[in-house]
Amino acid sequence: MDGPYGFTRPPSRDHKRIFGTDNWVKETTKQLVDVGAAEKAKHLPEKKRDLMERKDRRRLPSTELPTQNDNVVTAPPPPPRRGSDALPLPLYLTNFFFTFLFAATVYFLLIRWGEKISTSTPLHVVNLSEILSLIGVIASCIYLIGFLGVDFVQSVFLRSSSDDDDGWIPNDDEIDRLLKIESDLTSEEDEEIVKSVIDGATSSYSLETKLGDCKRAAAIRREAVQRMTGKSLTGLPFDGFDYDSILGQCCEMPVGYVQIPVGIAGPLLLDGKEYSVPMATTEGCLVASTNRGCKAIHLSGGAFSFLMKDAMTRAPVVKFPSVRRAARAMFYLQNPSNFERLSLIFSKSSRFAWLQSITCSISGRNIYPRFACGTGDAMGMNMVSKGVQNVLEFIKTKFPDMVVIGISGNCCSDKKASAINWIQGRGKHVVCEALIKGEIVRNVLKTTVEDLVELHVLKNLTGSAVAGSLGGFNAHASNIVSAVFIATGQDPAQNVESSHCITQFEAEGDDLHISVSMPCIEVGTVGGGTQLASQSACLNLLGVKGSSDKEKAGSNARQLAKIVAGSVLAGELSLMSAIASGQLVKSHMKYNRSSRDIGPSSQVNR
Numbered sequence: 305m306d307g308p309y310g311f312t313r314p315p316s317r318d319h320k321r322i323f324g325t326d327n328w329v330k331e332t333t334k335q336l337v338d339v340g341a342a343e344k345a346k347h348l349p350e351k352k353r354d355l356m357e358r359k360d361r362r363r364l365p366s367t368e369l370p371t372q373n374d375n376v377v378t379a380p381p382p383p384p385r386r387g388s389d390a391l392p393l394p395l396y397l398t399n400f401f402f403t404f405l406f407a408a409t410v411y412f413l414l415i416r417w418g419e420k421i422s423t424s425t426p427l428h429v430v431n432l433s434e435i436l437s438l439i440g441v442i443a444s445c446i447y448l449i450g451f452l453g454v455d456f457v458q459s460v461f462l463r464s465s466s467d468d469d470d471g472w473i474p475n476d477d478e479i480d481r482l483l484k485i486e487s488d489l490t491s492e493e494d495e496e497i498v499k500s501v502i503d504g505a506t507s508s509y510s511l512e513t514k515l516g517d518c519k520r521a522a523a524i525r526r527e528a529v530q531r532m533t534g535k536s537l538t539g540l541p542f543d544g545f546d547y548d549s550i551l552g553q554c555c556e557m558p559v560g561y562v563q564i565p566v567g568i569a570g571p572l573l574l575d576g577k578e579y580s581v582p583m584a585t586t587e588g589c590l591v592a593s594t595n596r597g598c599k600a601i602h603l604s605g606g607a608f609s610f611l612m613k614d615a616m617t618r619a620p621v622v623k624f625p626s627v628r629r630a631a632r633a634m635f636y637l638q639n640p641s642n643f644e645r646l647s648l649i650f651s652k653s654s655r656f657a658w659l660q661s662i663t664c665s666i667s668g669r670n671i672y673p674r675f676a677c678g679t680g681d682a683m684g685m686n687m688v689s690k691g692v693q694n695v696l697e698f699i700k701t702k703f704p705d706m707v708v709i710g711i712s713g714n715c716c717s718d719k720k721a722s723a724i725n726w727i728q729g730r731g732k733h734v735v736c737e738a739l740i741k742g743e744i745v746r747n748v749l750k751t752t753v754e755d756l757v758e759l760h761v762l763k764n765l766t767g768s769a770v771a772g773s774l775g776g777f778n779a780h781a782s783n784i785v786s787a788v789f790i791a792t793g794q795d796p797a798q799n800v801e802s803s804h805c806i807t808q809f810e811a812e813g814d815d816l817h818i819s820v821s822m823p824c825i826e827v828g829t830v831g832g833g834t835q836l837a838s839q840s841a842c843l844n845l846l847g848v849k850g851s852s853d854k855e856k857a858g859s860n861a862r863q864l865a866k867i868v869a870g871s872v873l874a875g876e877l878s879l880m881s882a883i884a885s886g887q888l889v890k891s892h893m894k895y896n897r898s899s900r901d902i903g904p905s906s907q908v909n910r
Contacts, residue, residue, distance in 0.1 A: 406444035409437040501528040518547035526559040567591035573606035574870040582842040583787035597874030607738035609866040615676040616684040621713025650691040656680035672715040681861040683828030731826035732865035742814035749881035760809035775804030784875040793839030829860040
């Protein structure tokens, strides 16, 4: 029934409270606001309106709004009728009665049949009491089989009138999270674009170009993906990110970003300077373990690093009509008298790239020239590829019958474990060492030098050899490399070769000498993901953000490679100590296991 001004009272959570005149005014005002929201809802997408209707259905049934002369709100309507209401007794008493009847009649019949058998009386000869007992057994069986589970049956199959087709009515917070994602789609134009993307009339990848607004394009794409898949992206953050910063260089067709916690290990005392090492990881114990290694190194006087080589590589594959022509081209490329000319041609596309060497491999009439180049503070893959393209165009004038099959022939070798990287190196080749005092090994690392050396030989060396490992003669170098790479904006896929590492543990009197040799650390401090705000902050923390001075070109990237190697040294020392002392499983059970699901998506992604 309508109240004053034609408005019904909004649903209330407490139907027994008494409304005065002031409360009536408040409730009516709230209803007016709700009507305004309803008008706005007409322009909302169908999915959003459905969620708002679910939110309304969560409330208790509404009652009449009292007039100004009324003081008491009418009682709420009775609860829906249930199948068990037809029973003369409460359900639990009815169940008890028929259960007792079944047990008593069966017991009576068994006693009577036993007596008949002992007196040779036919079983089909029955008296009135036995007939009644048989009726009781049949009736109780029918009830127990058909009606004992009535409460369970009606709880499963009978739904209240407020339930919808899927039976899930989210609470207010869940719906607010579901609706928040669509907050950017406030105009009818955005809604039309979403429908256009879903229908295939508009390409998802072209939204940024057509709209000129990267965040708006990401919001529209995100909504289109949700509607097409029928899955919610609520747990994937959207706001708080600069989508313009990734356009054309970091990520295509974005719909949000992933959050990875960043921990700090250290200070790492390396070459007389302390570094707080940022590590982005979701593995429990990793940062804590690396931090313990940093502590042991610091108390022992620090670690020392040495850069052995700095050369990024690219190896195209080119084909010739014959082996003879391929061999001649190979000799031309490797002839020292041609190197200066080729170097000038290589460097014409970049003032930071310089050619260091060319080594060729031949397979039939195909050759794989491997160009090794300096790239300054950039990781340098794009820079090197441009230089190689310049050289190939020049070689084409000398050997017109040469066919370039691919700018990369997998002899580089990028993002793949390979012997050529392990032997010749790729990127920065760094060696790092530290001498850990015996008392530090015992008091901080909780083990002994002898146990560490024995474990190293049997695990890192013998065990890796038995496994046929390639560049994996270490405990967990890739753990630290990946965490530092993600935190500082490096290419995580290059963890494959950057984690090539051989660790050495040697007893030196009562002390422990530890070293890591890493021939393929591929890092940069400019370009790619290093310019994003979060990653740039981590580089700034290490003091290697951006490009270095012209006089020291590439020094920031080389220093970052040394920090990576020093962090690996700390991680290797701590993990090996945990294994030697039997603490590994215990620490992981304590810090790396959780039954809690704290993500909002666990509540709403149905």
